[in-house]
Structure formats: structure tokens, C-alpha cells
Amino acid sequence: MNRSFFLCLLFFCTLVSAQVSFTSWTNSYLQINSYNGNTNPDAYTVTFAANGNLNMPHWRLSARLKQNITSGNGQYTIPANKVSFQPISSTGQAYPNPIPSISEIGIPLNVVLQNNDEVFLVPQSNVPFYNAPAQPNGYYNLQLKYAMSVLGGSYLGSFPAWTTFYAPIEFTAYDQYNSIIGKISHTFQFQIGSITGTPPIVDEMSLKVNMNAANGILEFKSMQDYTNGTSVTYSNGLMVTSSSNFQIKVRSLQNELISASGNTIPVGVIHLVLFPTSTVNQTIFPITLSLSNQTLAKATSSSQSSYNYDIKYFTTAQDERLINAKPEDYSTTLQYEIVPQ
Numbered sequence: 001m002n003r004s005f006f007l008c009l010l011f012f013c014t015l016v017s018a019q020v021s022f023t024s025w026t027n028s029y030l031q032i033n034s035y036n037g038n039t040n041p042d043a044y045t046v047t048f049a050a051n052g053n054l055n056m057p058h059w060r061l062s063a064r065l066k067q068n069i070t071s072g073n074g075q076y077t078i079p080a081n082k083v084s085f086q087p088i089s090s091t092g093q094a095y096p097n098p099i100p101s102i103s104e105i106g107i108p109l110n111v112v113l114q115n116n117d118e119v120f121l122v123p124q125s126n127v128p129f130y131n132a133p134a135q136p137n138g139y140y141n142l143q144l145k146y147a148m149s150v151l152g153g154s155y156l157g158s159f160p161a162w163t164t165f166y167a168p169i170e171f172t173a174y175d176q177y178n179s180i181i182g183k184i185s186h187t188f189q190f191q192i193g194s195i196t197g198t199p200p201i202v203d204e205m206s207l208k209v210n211m212n213a214a215n216g217i218l219e220f221k222s223m224q225d226y227t228n229g230t231s232v233t234y235s236n237g238l239m240v241t242s243s244s245n246f247q248i249k250v251r252s253l254q255n256e257l258i259s260a261s262g263n264t265i266p267v268g269v270i271h272l273v274l275f276p277t278s279t280v281n282q283t284i285f286p287i288t289l290s291l292s293n294q295t296l297a298k299a300t301s302s303s304q305s306s307y308n309y310d311i312k313y314f315t316t317a318q319d320e321r322l323i324n325a326k327p328e329d330y331s332t333t334l335q336y337e338i339v340p341q
Contacts, residue, residue: 085121
């Protein structure tokens with residue numbers, strides 16, 4: 001089962017604002033009747049709207065679980081990482097360009113909730129809110145629809161039939177300056193039905209980018225950093241738990257590091273390698289960042305085991321793409337993922 005998390009890699013940061021309204025609504029009820037879990041294909045819809053000329057690049061949309069997913073009587077809890085969002089569609093109206101697709105925006109295909117952590121449904125849009133209407137105050141509208149899934153597994157059998165759980169989630173939209181466009185909270189309900197049959201044997205896998213590495217910063221403080229390359233290492237930045245053989249993968253959600261003024265550097269100037277704190281049955285693959293999903297590590301696990309990794313980001317010596325770049329803050333967003341071997 002895939003697990004995706006996000007890391008912002010920053011060079012230095014500046015950003016742009018616009019009058020955009022942020023509204024959303026939900027189809028908040030989901031019933032689970034089997035060990036396979038269930039999906040609500042129409043769980044969450046968000047709308048961004050404006051009138052007149054509009055050009056707001058690099059906007060973001062996040063979700064944050066405000067408290068544990070707890071039953072009405074307070075006796076039971078569903079782990080946050082059993083619940084995830086999947087994008088379904090992007091619709092709306094704009095002029096003269098069509099509304100961008102899910103892939104054009106750069107929306108991750110599966111975003112897993114985390115306790116006490118903000119996760120990004122749109123980590124950093126690849127296309128702006130853009131409108132250049134033929135008539136004054138021409139209307140702009142972008143609507144994103146998301147499904148919500150509750151992961152299957154034997155854990156569902158530990159809850160009494162017809163137990164209802166509540167998941168209060170806060171959604172926040174940001175502009176390119178990291179200023180808040182809007183913030184809305186919704187509460188989703190999951191009801192466990194009468195689950196029968198034999199629970200499936202499911203490989204348990206989880207991956208977490210720890211707080212010390214959640215916003216990676218690679219700085220260039222002197223000419224020597226450009227000439228010789230620079231690096232930063234986050235100790236125990238990545239934690240994995242798995243009951244079977246696994247791979248850790250990573251990809252950049254943008255093909256360029258982008259500054260607030262729109263200048264870019266190819267994302268391939270950044271290199272990444274993991275250093276496991278344990279050497280048991282692991283193979284490590286240093287990579288150069290790209291849009292492709294690349295394998296960072298492979299490991300053998302026959303029981304529920306935990307693995308910690310140091311994360312190192314670095315550049316190579318005398319990279320002209322960095323030497324010739326304008327001195328600004330540049331950023332991209334990384335998606336880490338754990339999958340079975």
C-alpha cells in the first residue's frame with residue numbers, strides 16, 4: 001500500500017497575492033461494511049473563485065486532522081493514516097485558457113492524513129489561478145473534487161457494529177506568499193457496519209518524514225558553496241515501519257525549483273541519498289531529483305520492524321545552473337512513498 005508524504009525543499013523564499021474566494025462543501029458520511037474498507041467518491045469539493053484579471057501562481061491547499069478520529073462514545077480510535085484523499089476532477093471556467101487538469105496542477109494521487117501534521121492536497125500548483133476576461137469583472141472558477149478512502153484491514157473487526165467515528169479536518173488555502181486565502185473546517189463521519197468474514201492478510205507499511213526534515217533548507221552562503229557544492233543532512237529525518245519487504249521512492253512534484261518572481265532552476269541540481277541507521281538487509285540508491293518516481297532504498301523485513309534514515313540533500317561542484325541563477329529563494333515539493341518490493 002502506498003504512503004505519500006511531502007517535503008518542501010527551499011533555497012531562500014519570496015511570494016504574490018490576489019482576491020480569491022475559498023469555499024468548500026462535503027458529502028461527509030461513509031459506511032464501511034467489509035474488511036476491504038470503503039471509498040466515498042464525492043467526499044470533498046473545494047471552489048476557488050474571483051472576478052476580473054487574476055494571476056496567482058504557486059497556490060497550495062492543505063488538510064489537517066484537528067484531533068484523533070474517535071468514536072462518539074470516545075472509546076475507540078481509527079489511526080489517522082488509515083484515511084486518505086484522492087483527486088477526482090477539476091472543473092470550472094476561465095478565460096482565455098481552459099481549466100487545468102489534475103496532472104497539470106500537479107495534484108498527488110493519494111494523500112494520507114497524519115496526526116497533528118498538515119498534509120497538502122495541492123503542495124504547490126504548477127499552474128496559476130489565471131483569468132484575463134474579455135469583459136470587465138469576468139468570472140473565474142476552479143472546482144476540485146476529492147474522494148475519501150478508509151483503508152481496509154483486520155483492525156476494522158475490533159470495533160463494535162454500528163460504531164460511528166468523527167474526523168474533524170481543517171482545510172487551508174495559501175497564496176504564493178504563504179498567506180492564507182481561506183480556512184474551513186468540516187467533520188467527516190465513518191460508520192462501521194456489521195463486518196463479517198475473514199480479515200485479509202495485509203502488509204502493514206508506514207512512512208513518516210519527521211518534523212526536523214519536514215521543511216528542508218539547502219543554503220548557499222558563500223561562493224565556495226557554489227564552487228565546491230553544498231549539503232545538508234537531517235538526522236533520523238525519515239522513519240519507516242513495515243512487516244514485509246519494501247522500497248522507498250521519491251519524486252519531485254515540479255520539474256523546476258521556482259522562485260516567487262517566477263525564476264526557475266532545474267530540479268536536477270539537487271541530489272539526494274538516504275543513510276540507514278541500521279545496515280540490516282538494505283540497499284541504498286543515491287538519486288538526482290526529477291519528476292520520475294525513483295527508488296531510494298530497498299529493505300528486507302519479515303516482521304513488523306522500524307527503520308530510521310538520515311536524509312542528505314546536496315549539490316555538485318561548479319554546477320553552472322546554480323552559479324548563473326539569480327539570488328532568490330527557490331522551492332519544490334517532494335513526495336516520499338513506501339511500496340512493497
